[in-house]
Amino acid sequence: MGENIFEAGDFGSGIANNVAIDPMIAPGFIYNVNPPPHDGDYILTNDMNQWNYVYPTWLKITDNSNDPNGYMMVVNASYSPGLFYEQEITGLCGNTLYVFSADIFNLIRTGTNLIKPDISFRINGIAAFTTGEIPEDQQWHTYGFTFTTGPGQEVITLSLRNNAPGGNGNDLALDNIPFRPCGDEAQILPMEVANICEDGDPIALNATVIGDQFDTPVFQWQQSFDEGETWVDMVGENTPTYLHTALEGGFYYYRYLLA
Numbered sequence: 496m497g498e499n500i501f502e503a504g505d506f507g508s509g510i511a512n513n514v515a516i517d518p519m520i521a522p523g524f525i526y527n528v529n530p531p532p533h534d535g536d537y538i539l540t541n542d543m544n545q546w547n548y549v550y551p552t553w554l555k556i557t558d559n560s561n562d563p564n565g566y567m568m569v570v571n572a573s574y575s576p577g578l579f580y581e582q583e584i585t586g587l588c589g590n591t592l593y594v595f596s597a598d599i600f601n602l603i604r605t606g607t608n609l610i611k612p613d614i615s616f617r618i619n620g621i622a623a624f625t626t627g628e629i630p631e632d633q634q635w636h637t638y639g640f641t642f643t644t645g646p647g648q649e650v651i652t653l654s655l656r657n658n659a660p661g662g663n664g665n666d667l668a669l670d671n672i673p674f675r676p677c678g679d680e681a682q683i684l685p686m687e688v689a690n691i692c693e694d695g696d697p698i699a700l701n702a703t704v705i706g707d708q709f710d711t712p713v714f715q716w717q718q719s720f721d722e723g724e725t726w727v728d729m730v731g732e733n734t735p736t737y738l739h740t741a742l743e744g745g746f747y748y749y750r751y752l753l754a
Contacts, residue, residue, distance in 0.1 A: 504597075504672030506539050506558070506566035512546075514539035514566060522578045524570070534661050535573035539566045552607050552664075559598045559635045559670040567670040569602070572612070572661030580655040584674055589647045590754050594677040596639020597655065600668040601629045609664025616640060617654040625658065629667065641677050681705075681753050697740040702751050712753055719748040726750065 506518075517526035518539060527536035530546045531553065540546075541564050543555040558567035570579050587593070595616055603609050611628040616639070624640035644651070653674060659665045682703045702714055716732035719725060729737070739747060 504674065505560065505670060506568055508541065508562050508564040508566055510564055512540060512542060520568075520580055520582060521570070522581050524573065524579050530569070532569060532571040534571050537568060537570045537579065539568055541566050543569065550666075552604055552609065553602045553666060554600075554604055554633060556600060556602070556668060558668075559600070565670075567668050569668050570657075570666065572657050572659070572665040572667070574660055574662045576656065576658050576660060578617075578654050578656050580669065580672075581652060582654075583650065583652050585650045587644055587649050587651065588676070588752060588754055589644050589649070592641055592643050592677050593674060594639055594641045595623075595653060595674050596637055596672070597669060598635045598637050598671040599626065599629055600635045600670075601631050602666040602668055603631050603664050605631045605633055607631060607664070610659050610661070612665050612667045613658040614638070614667075615656045615658055617656055618642060619652050620654070622656070628659075635670070637671075681751070683749070683751070693742050693744070695742060697738050697742075700737045700739060700749060702735045702737075702753070704753065715752040717750050717752065719750075722746070723748055 513528055513530060515528055521537050525536045527533065527538055530538050530540065530543070531549055532538050542557045543549060544557070549555055557563070558565040568580070572579070595618070599612065599614060601612055608631070611631065612626070613628050614626045615622040616624040623642055624638070626638045629636060655669070657665065682705065684701045684703050704712055714733050714735055716729045716737045717726040718729055737749065739749070741747065
């Protein structure tokens with residue numbers, strides 16, 4: 496599994512119980528800084544136990560992580576089905592397998608038998624996966640799916656849609672929304688940090704792919720000149736092996752893209 500591209504998907508963390516500024520991630524919903532949220536409202540919070548009041552049918556929970564200050568999104572669904580989460584993701588690779596998932600908690604107490612959340616995961620406005628009814632069982636559930644980008648596709652819009660009406664249940668918490676490449680394990684060998692001598696030999700870096708997703712993998716080596724903050728393509732370096740020939744003292748950073 497690759498690195499999570501969407502770092503904001505866990506909603507961050509903070510000492511304040513509730514995030515005071517509207518994160519603008521829920522089209523058609525109102526950000527309510529005074530919990531509990533009403534129908535059609537949402538809030539980012541790290542602990543519902545600190546609220547002055549919680550609806551009698553709701554459970555009081557914290558976010559789904561080991562961080563005591565980690566935030567989650569609490570949604571009181573609107574009366575009409577609609578989007579309650581949407582984000583644009585850029586910098587993708589075409590013809591690449593990705594996974595899109597989310598942790599969801601039905602806030603209604605077990606046995607209450609109110610309307611259950613039913614969420615669809617959407618890519619560019621088209622439903623690609625549906626959770627079905629999320630049970631009243633007082634625990635987090637992880638839902639998600641994989642899909643492959645089209646040729647040259649670098650930007651997509653991820654969204655979550657509430658398929659059930661609100662007003663009598665359909666209240667949920669949302670956390671940990673990773674979006675990451677999913678495929679073969681990619682390594683650079685040798686894995687040890689190499690020492691370079693000015694009078695020594697060039698060092699061969701070998702792109703090693705473990706898995707069988709790619710029948711004929713395509714490589715693009717990249718180099719960073721700012722310790723990994725940004726990367727640039729190395730012209731003509733498209734084979735599994737890159738030969739490092741710069742023998743001057745310093746630090747050198749390389750990686751490769753695989754498709």
